[in-house]
Amino acid sequence: MIDKHYKIHRATTGDFHSSAENILQSISSVGLHPLRILFFADINSNEEYIEKKVQLREQCEAHFGVKMPLMALVAQAPLRCTLAAEVTYIDNSCVGQIVHNGDYVTLDDEIISAGVASDISQSIDRQADEIFKRVEEILRQENCQTEDITRQWNYIEQITFMSESGQHYQLFNNSRSRFYSKAEWTNGYPAATGIGTSAGGVIVVFDAVRDSAKCSLAVDNPLQISAHAYSQQVLINRGTEHKSTPKFERARYISTPIPSVYVSGTAAIRGEESCLKDAVGQAALTMENIDCLVSAKNLQASGVKQSVDMQYGAMRAYLKHGSDTQKVSAWISENYPQVDMLYLLADICREELLIEIEGVVVAR
Numbered sequence: 001m002i003d004k005h006y007k008i009h010r011a012t013t014g015d016f017h018s019s020a021e022n023i024l025q026s027i028s029s030v031g032l033h034p035l036r037i038l039f040f041a042d043i044n045s046n047e048e049y050i051e052k053k054v055q056l057r058e059q060c061e062a063h064f065g066v067k068m069p070l071m072a073l074v075a076q077a078p079l080r081c082t083l084a085a086e087v088t089y090i091d092n093s094c095v096g097q098i099v100h101n102g103d104y105v106t107l108d109d110e111i112i113s114a115g116v117a118s119d120i121s122q123s124i125d126r127q128a129d130e131i132f133k134r135v136e137e138i139l140r141q142e143n144c145q146t147e148d149i150t151r152q153w154n155y156i157e158q159i160t161f162m163s164e165s166g167q168h169y170q171l172f173n174n175s176r177s178r179f180y181s182k183a184e185w186t187n188g189y190p191a192a193t194g195i196g197t198s199a200g201g202v203i204v205v206f207d208a209v210r211d212s213a214k215c216s217l218a219v220d221n222p223l224q225i226s227a228h229a230y231s232q233q234v235l236i237n238r239g240t241e242h243k244s245t246p247k248f249e250r251a252r253y254i255s256t257p258i259p260s261v262y263v264s265g266t267a268a269i270r271g272e273e274s275c276l277k278d279a280v281g282q283a284a285l286t287m288e289n290i291d292c293l294v295s296a297k298n299l300q301a302s303g304v305k306q307s308v309d310m311q312y313g314a315m316r317a318y319l320k321h322g323s324d325t326q327k328v329s330a331w332i333s334e335n336y337p338q339v340d341m342l343y344l345l346a347d348i349c350r351e352e353l354l355i356e357i358e359g360v361v362v363a364r
Contacts, residue, residue: 001215001256002097002107005032005089006314006360008342010081016041019083020056024063032089035098035105036070036112038205040084040344042077046120049075049199067095070105072115074155075199076318079325079343086314086342088112104138109210111142115155120201124156124168127202128175136179139208146183148212150252151262152192155203159196159347169194169349170244172202177244188218189228192248193265193358195318196347219251219261219302221293225272226250246349251293259308261294261361265318267353279324279354280331283317286357287336294361308363312339315359318346324354 009026011019020039027034039056043049053073060068069087078084090107099106104113116138118130139146154176159169172194180189190206197203209215220226228245252262266289268275268282276282292298294310317332319325322345332341341357348356 001110001209001254002090002094003256003258004035004260007087007089008314008340009085009087010078010342011083012081014082016052016083017055017059020059023083023085024059027085027087028063030087030089031092033067033092033095034064034069034087035090035107036072036088036114038086038115039071039073040076040078040086040342041073042345043075043199046199046201049073049120070103070112070114072203072205073200074115074203075157075197076195077198077322077345079319079322079345080329084342084344086316101138101141103134106142111138111144111206111208113138113204113206115203115205117201117203120157122201123165123171124163124202125165125171125175128172129178131202131204132175132179135204135206142208142210144208144210146180147185147187148208148210149190149206150209150212150216150254151207152190152248153205154192154194155197155200155205156194157197157199157201159194159349160351173246174244176247180247187213187216188249188252189247190249191252191262191264192246193356194246194248194349195265195356196349215255217253217303218249219253219293219299221250221289222298222301223289223292224250224269253299253302253304259363260313261299261310263290263293263357263359263361265356265358266290266293267348267350267356269353274350274352277352279319279321279328282353282355283328283331283357284335286355287332290357310361311364312336313360313362314342315339315357316342316344318344318348318356320346320348320354328355
């Protein structure tokens with residue numbers, strides 16, 4: 001595997017077009033090759049989502065030409081800027097290893113996807129089924145197994161909405177479980193985030209590595225029950241039918257030359273129960289969970305043989321209410337001043353949860 005570098009770019013003034021140009025200029029000044037750009041924007045309808053996605057693609061094509069990186073747009077409003085982007089970079093010396101394949105690239109033994117999506121006019125479960133069919137096609141084409149997925153981001157429009165068929169998040173989980181049931185998962189599930197968006201239907205972004213068990217392992221958290229082991233009591237849907245659990249690990253350790261840990265979407269949950277009712281308290285408990293998760297002691301307990309001292313890289317904090325931004329960001333700045341935290345407005349999979357945090361942690 002090749003080392004990745006993650007950086008957050010923000011535009012703080014200007015309309016959508018000029019904000020995007022601002023960010024694209026900033027990306028070009030980094031001195032590394034951008035492999036994937038995830039834009040985050042304030043979007044209020046699917047019509048607006050489609051329009052802005054087309055606009056961003058045109059701007060990226062004009063800016064990068066044949067070297068255009070993968071691109072995806074997520075309908076989550078940045079809370080401290082007008083437009084934001086999280087960019088995955090690689091060293092310029094590795095550019096010759098990239099093979100472009102439309103909605104994904106290969107990089108030696110790795111698959112890096114853009115946002116895999118479907119027709120947003122369809123139901124959530126139909127979208128998810130079609131997306132996972134495409135993911136399966138990509139993996140098969142690249143001689144990868146389903147269990148070689150190491151990191152997955154699942155963006156779900158109106159995630160807690162209860163449609164006639166059921167809750168959007170549960171419908172997505174059911175679809176994911178059907179897809180994952182074809183694999184054995186002897187090395188654990190991917191690290192993953194399932195988070196709400198205001199528009200855009202279902203979008204899945206994923207990374208995979210051929211023979212991933214050679215360079216990746218699941219990391220559990222002793223403070224939390226694994227999400228895939230949740231009881232039926234904490235899952236929500238219509239009726240009394242069995243509800244499929246979210247299939248992801250709390251984190252995954254990646255043994256690149258500079259080791260890293262992909263931290264899944266993490267909230268103020270102990271065991272399987274939500275804790276505390278205020279945003280700052282939930283933020284503190286969430287960071288305690290992540291501190292425990294990526295500690296040298298816990299990594300060694302999870303099978304990491306060498307002692308690795310980790311430091312926080314690019315992180316995202318999803319807030320259910322924009323009014324909580326100032327007090328949460330003040331607490332984060334005081335207690336974790338080294339963290340580059342991107343604050344986004346997004347609905348979270350449980351109604352009582354006010355914040356969810358995810359990100360990348362790298363070896364010092």
